[in-house]
Amino acid sequence: MPALYQFDDDYELVNRQSLDTGDDFDLDEADFQSHGRTASLYSPSPSLGARVFGVLVRYLPWPFRRKGYRKLQHQVPKTAGRPSRRTQRACFWMNALLCAISVLVVLTAILNPSYSRPPxxxxxxxEMISASGEPGRGNPENQRIFVAASLYDLGGHLLGGAWGERVLELLEILGNQNVFLSIYENEGSLDAMTAKVRYEKKVQCKHSIIYDTTFSLAAVPHVTMPDGSRRVKRTAFLAEARNRALEALEDQPAVRYDKILYLNDVLFDPIEAVQLLFATNLDGNGHPSYQAACAVDFINPFKYYDTFATRDEEGYSMGVPFFPWFAGRGKGLSRRDVLQGKDAVRVKSCWGGMVAFDAEPFQGSEPLRFRASKDLFWDASECCLIHADILSKNTTKNQSGIYMNPFVRVAYDQKTLSWLRFTRRLERLYTIPHSIVNRMVGLPWSNARRAEEAGQMVTEQVWVSDDTLDGGGSFQMQEREAGGDGYCGRRGLQLIKQTPRSGEKNWEQMPLPPG
Structure with missing residues (x-):
């Protein structure tokens, strides 16, 4: 999913080099306490605390101490070949600061890690899944699970690689007799078709794996542009592709499923997928209680990816995309839940690369399906709008039943996934910097439609088409009936390219008209 705002920087640490000189001065040789001793005529033996502090200063940040001190040698004039006392003090306090940071990092990772100790x-x-090889061992109540995925697998690397193998492992843990697998692929190549055929032979549960070479944009809802042309919104295209992976539900109306697990092209731990399904937000009877429960997806070991689809409990968009993710505007319930380490973080919408749904709203005479916003210059993720529609059917107004589960994490490459077990242990150190950066950049940004309720009459600026104007229309203040999903959107327009060039994205961001 595209993010609400693209953060180009990956927050990578940059290596720094220190310049060496031939005229070195060892601060430790001149500092009595760093050796844990003092002159007998100057003072008595140092206290235990002083000796411990001296050892920490001397040994923990050794590379920083020497390089940092040598760099200062080049910046501060020397007197009689020796650094001044001011330089010595600066080096001492630099050592102390680096020592304190080192201790803080180590203690946080060991004593207060984030989301490293699941319930x-x-x-x-x-343990139950790992201790046995029996099929269905992760699903003792034999719940019926519909596993869906909509893929663009040009080279066949998903079905023919780690993603496909992990899905097969997940199906075996859930019990092939309890699962239906539905995969929809649009466009592709001969390699993708070959991978599809080979993969289908490995699948042992009931399934529908469709490789669609006839997909046409004519079947997708269009919008009329100011110049009169008819185009397809990117979110409308994505909604159509996701819905085609759910068509198998309609092909078997007599079968009732308990859960739907929707997967993106992410790498995941199959056991964590089972935990998302059956362990999130247990009620008093030990059963999971949710309308939707989302994983947390990462584009690198620190950066949360799916900000476009995620909204906090009050409908605010996210803060900068690193822990604790939410900016804490309003009551700050979602941020508070994250900092308390809850497995069910209250949100109004999420996706996170993998989401488990209560299957009931997706079955029956009026089943829920993905959709796009009809407003021309208003974009909202189809993955957020599906949650808005779930809430519109939810009669329990005091709790949304939609949760984000930070114990379950997925990634878009194996390297990132392997790093997540380590980087999560340090996340609590990001809390204060996260708040500072949010204030600096003004996140979350204002959304005039955030607090709208379905059926409410509101007056706001909307695009009105008018062929008599040069721009084909203008933004005007008009009264309209709110749909209750305004918190999902933002002012903007992404369109599917009609004839993308080779190697290009198949969508483009359109500029907004003035006004």
Missing amino acids: KHYRELR
Whole structure:
């Protein structure tokens, strides 16, 4: 999913070099306490605390101490070949600061890690799955699960690689007799078709794997542009592709599923997928209680990816995309849940690369399906709008039933996935910098439609087409009936390219008209 705002920087640490000189001065040789001793005529033996502090200063940040000190040698004039006392003090306090940071990092990782100690029932579920090779061992109640995915697998690397193998492992853990697998692929190549045929032979559960070479934009809802042309919104295209992976539900109306697990092209731990399904937000009877439960997806070991689809409990968009993710505007319930380490972080919308749904709203005479916003210059993620539609059917107004589960994490490459077990242990150190950066850049940004309720009459600026104007229309203040999903959107327009060039994205961002 595209992010609400693209953060180009990956927050990578840059290596710094220190310049060496031939005239070195060892601060430790001149500092009595760094050796844990003092002259007998100057003072008595140092206290235990002083000796511990001296050892920490001397040994923990050794590379920083020497390089940082040598760099200062080039910047501060020397007197009689020796650094001044001011330079010595600066080096001492630099050592002390680096020592304190080192200790803080180590203690945080060991004593106060973030989302590294799952609740007891998570551990018991993992142990039960790991201790046995029996099919269906992760689904003792034999719940019926519909696993869906909409893929663009040009080279066949998903079905023919790690993603496909992990899906097969997940199906075996859930029990092939309990699962239906539905995969929809549009466009592709001969390699993708070959991978599809080979993969289908490995699948042992009931399934529908469609490789569609006849997909036409004519079947997707169009919008009329100011110049009179008819185009397809990117979110409308994505909604159509996702819905085609759900068509198998309609092909078997007599079968009732308990859960739907929707997957993106992400790498994941199959046991964590089971935990998302069966361990999130347990009720008093030990059963999962949610309308939707989302994983957390990462584009690198620090950066949360799916900001476009995620909204906090009050409908605010996210802060900068690193822990604790939410900016804490309003009551700050979602941010508070994250900082408290909850497995069910209250949100109004999420996706995170993998989401488990209560299957009931997606079945029956009026089943929910993905959709796009009809407003021309207003974009909203189809993955957020599906949650808005779930909430519109939810009669329990005091709780949305939609949660983000930070214990379950996925990534878009294997390297990132392998790093997540380590980087999550340091996340609590980001809390204060996260708040500072949010204030600096003004996140979350204002959304005039955030607090709108369905059926409410509101007056706001909307695009009105008018062929008599040079721009084909203008933004005007008009009264309209709110749909209750305004928190999902933003002012903007992304369109599918009609004839993309080779190697280009198949969509483009359109500039907004003035006004």
